[in-house]
Amino acid sequence: MSISSAFFKNSFVGELFNISDNRLASMFDFNDKEFYLRLMLLEVWGRTFFYNQKEFELQSSLSKNISLLSLQ
Amino acid sequence: MSGSKLVDVLEELLIKGVKKHMIADTPVAALCSGGVDSSLILALAAKENSNLSIFHADVVGKNSERFAAEALAKHLNLDLRCVEVKDQDFVDAIPKVTRHYGQPFAYHPNSIPFLKVTELVNQHKIKVILTGEAADEEFLGYSYLPTQNFFGKVQRGIQALLSSLEKRPLVSKALFSSTRKDIALMQNFFGRFETYAEEKELLSELIESNGGDFDLNSYKTFRLLSYHLRSLLHRNDSLGMASSIEARFPFLDHEVVRFACNLPYKQKIKFSFGAYRESKHPFLMTKWVMRQVADRYVPKELSYRPRRVFQLTRSRE
Numbered sequence: 001m002s003i004s005s006a007f008f009k010n011s012f013v014g015e016l017f018n019i020s021d022n023r024l025a026s027m028f029d030f031n032d033k034e035f036y037l038r039l040m041l042l043e044v045w046g047r048t049f050f051y052n053q054k055e056f057e058l059q060s061s062l063s064k065n066i067s068l069l070s071l072q
Numbered sequence: 073m074s075g076s077k078l079v080d081v082l083e084e085l086l087i088k089g090v091k092k093h094m095i096a097d098t099p100v101a102a103l104c105s106g107g108v109d110s111s112l113i114l115a116l117a118a119k120e121n122s123n124l125s126i127f128h129a130d131v132v133g134k135n136s137e138r139f140a141a142e143a144l145a146k147h148l149n150l151d152l153r154c155v156e157v158k159d160q161d162f163v164d165a166i167p168k169v170t171r172h173y174g175q176p177f178a179y180h181p182n183s184i185p186f187l188k189v190t191e192l193v194n195q196h197k198i199k200v201i202l203t204g205e206a207a208d209e210e211f212l213g214y215s216y217l218p219t220q221n222f223f224g225k226v227q228r229g230i231q232a233l234l235s236s237l238e239k240r241p242l243v244s245k246a247l248f249s250s251t252r253k254d255i256a257l258m259q260n261f262f263g264r265f266e267t268y269a270e271e272k273e274l275l276s277e278l279i280e281s282n283g284g285d286f287d288l289n290s291y292k293t294f295r296l297l298s299y300h301l302r303s304l305l306h307r308n309d310s311l312g313m314a315s316s317i318e319a320r321f322p323f324l325d326h327e328v329v330r331f332a333c334n335l336p337y338k339q340k341i342k343f344s345f346g347a348y349r350e351s352k353h354p355f356l357m358t359k360w361v362m363r364q365v366a367d368r369y370v371p372k373e374l375s376y377r378p379r380r381v382f383q384l385t386r387s388r389e
Contacts, residue, residue, distance in 0.1 A: 001159075013260055027255055030255065032255070037178070037181075037254060038176070038178040041170070041176040041178045042176045042178070042179060043168050044167060045170050045175060045176040047166070048167065048170050048171055049174075055167040055168055055171065058166070058167035059163075059164055059166075059167055062163050062164075062166060062167070063163065063164075065100070066163055068159045068160065068163065
């Protein structure tokens, strides 16, 4: 699974950690897939409970920004 | 007490525990992951109810355990109902699982197959399921445990070296980029620091009450039950309730917990030629005493089968 850094544009995690979009994008150079996964799950949590995004909006955003190479 | 006597005692406690957990005014079913823990529980439950319904979440791919679940169902002559979980199902379910789980579920990606299987259980008008939760904590089933003492020392040594280097400004600038530091900051956020603080308290209390003469290996079960199991139970409760399903855990029957906490480490992890296929700890068998009980109820190839881990990006338990 690969997650695009575009998923984190104007993101909850950026606001939470006070990190700019550019700096957040630079973290994606380290190829730490487990870290991206955790970050993505934190982002979904923040958008659900703090930004009140609906499930279908989140699903659509995830589908646009996640490429399924293989989960296993 | 000898090893075989301990196996008899555990068997008796588990039979009683499963019976108690099957008391309900609605039909009780069991989850069948294909692993030894749930296999043992459902085999004992099937002794009580020969028409027991059993359910399996088949995470499609090379780590699928469907073959093991089917083999057990055939052995016990039970009907196995399966739901397939494919890659896209995982992505689609993230928002729903997050809403029910109430927190980022980074440590338990298998929350998604769990939700899917409880949805299937609900479709069959069943409200109570038995699971094999807690056996890994009580009888030390995690694959990192047999080598934890050795690798833990190495890891602590490396960490001490890195933190001493980080304190030197020139070295720190050369070795640790600001992005790396940002990543470290965020990773600490996932570090479950509040439970570690409680864990330290628990450890110091145990050492104090044992007058300093305390075997750290005995502490592993306490530790896993007190902080790791808590998050698993939260998963089972919140995602079970998402489908109006009550999950029950016979391994958490108080007598089984008492037995496990007092059981010597050497009866949990044992040298055994039968464990030669364990890639992370060859010849060291985890959950030894429990596997001996399982051996009496499920086919040998299932009771001694190495665990397969549900993976997302790399092996995690």
